[in-house]
Amino acid sequence: MLFERATVCSYCLSTLLMRISVIVPTLNRHEELLTLAQSLQEQTLLPDELVVVDAGTPSDLEQKLTEALKSSSISLSYTTSEAGTSLQRNVAMELAQGEFFFFFDDDVVPEPNYIEASMKCFDMKYNPPVGGVLGTFSSPYKMSTIRSTYAQIFRLTHTTPGDSAKLMSSGAVRWLIEPSEVVRVPVCSGGRVVFRRECFEHELWDDFLPGYTMSEDVEISYRIAKKWTLVQTPDAKIFHDKSENSRDRHAERLARLLFSRFYFFNKNLDKTPKHIGAFVWWNIGTIGLSLSSTIFGQQKASEIAKGMLKGYKLCLNELQKSK
Numbered sequence: 060m061l062f063e064r065a066t067v068c069s070y071c072l073s074t075l076l077m078r079i080s081v082i083v084p085t086l087n088r089h090e091e092l093l094t095l096a097q098s099l100q101e102q103t104l105l106p107d108e109l110v111v112v113d114a115g116t117p118s119d120l121e122q123k124l125t126e127a128l129k130s131s132s133i134s135l136s137y138t139t140s141e142a143g144t145s146l147q148r149n150v151a152m153e154l155a156q157g158e159f160f161f162f163f164d165d166d167v168v169p170e171p172n173y174i175e176a177s178m179k180c181f182d183m184k185y186n187p188p189v190g191g192v193l194g195t196f197s198s199p200y201k202m203s204t205i206r207s208t209y210a211q212i213f214r215l216t217h218t219t220p221g222d223s224a225k226l227m228s229s230g231a232v233r234w235l236i237e238p239s240e241v242v243r244v245p246v247c248s249g250g251r252v253v254f255r256r257e258c259f260e261h262e263l264w265d266d267f268l269p270g271y272t273m274s275e276d277v278e279i280s281y282r283i284a285k286k287w288t289l290v291q292t293p294d295a296k297i298f299h300d301k302s303e304n305s306r307d308r309h310a311e312r313l314a315r316l317l318f319s320r321f322y323f324f325n326k327n328l329d330k331t332p333k334h335i336g337a338f339v340w341w342n343i344g345t346i347g348l349s350l351s352s353t354i355f356g357q358q359k360a361s362e363i364a365k366g367m368l369k370g371y372k373l374c375l376n377e378l379q380k381s382k
Contacts, residue, residue, distance in 0.1 A: 078158050079104075079106040081099060081109045082155060083109065083110070083165050084147030084148055084151065084165070085112070085113050085114070088115075088165045096109060100131045104172075105131065106133055108133060109133055111135070111136070121135075142270050144272045145264035146266045157256065159254070162250065162253070163250060172294070174253075177194060180290055180292050190257070191290075192252065192295070193289065195235075195297070196236075196299055197297060210344075213344020213348075214231055215348070216231040216233075219236065220236050223235075224244040226246055226281065227337065228338075229338050232245075237293050241293075246280040246281050247277075251299075265278055265279060268319060273316055281327055282327075309358050310369070311366065316345065317367070321377065350363060
């Protein structure tokens with residue numbers, strides 16, 4: 060798709076005056092969410108509202124958030140729902156009043172200029188216009204040389220320095236650690252991104268896997284990128300707190316990884332020899348990486364086998380449904 064080289068223009072008044080909603084799906088992470096709420100009050104450009112969709116056990120979280128935000132101009136919209144990252148985000152969008160939706164995980168802490176730096180990108184001159192802006196981790200995970208090389212060989216998701224993000228033919232993503240400037244990206248990560256409200260006029264987050272979904276952010280941003288430009292800015296930094304309240308065991312994560320990659324491939328990619336070959340190669344690499352963890356005692360072989368069986372069973376069921 061042809062597009063103009065981006066140039067930064069002045070911060071347009073129309074953008075500045077537009078209403079901003081922060082959307083956070085949460086599940087039993089009260090302290091982390093309260094820390095996020097505090098960081099929102101320290102933003103150089105305050106959001107208008109915080110929309111929280113809580114899938115955790117019954118608690119006084121709403122009261123705690125109300126108390127935390129009472130001295131700010133940020134309003135709170137709180138509701139509960141069943142657990143599911145995509146489901147909770149869709150519920151939140153129905154409640155949100157803003158023209159821009161900032162999607163955060165419940166265990167991140169944006170730096171004070173995060174919202175302002177992200178909003179400036181919507182005034183950059185691209186064709187089609189900028190529809191989504193991805194932030195940059197302040198303490199990104201950096202792979203070892205061996206792990207990175209392995210990921211590149213098997214077309215697995217990995218991070219890289221430089222300015223060249225890529226959605227690979229396998230459906231995996233090469234994420235940027237920190238671009239040198241605002242750059243175009245093919246897809247976005249759901250816990251550190253802002254989209255225009257218009258992006259969701261005909262799109263919703265796909266709740267294809269109940270509970271903690273994987274790659275739902277890649278899936279929806281891939282669809283959005285067909286009509287809008289997506290960019291990543293190094294100026295909007297965010298810290299990922301990596302909560303110890305983990306969602307799943309290794310077997311469950313492996314099953315969800317295998318299925319989510321298949322689902323994206325089956326739904327969105329052309330079944331060309333290139334894509335099919337890359338997808339098969341990705342599976343070989345993913346299973347090989349999982350099996351290697353048993354050699355070093357990091358995981359039990361039974362956990363790997365359990366994850367593989369469940370993951371491929373989900374893939375088979377989905378394939379039968381789509382026929």
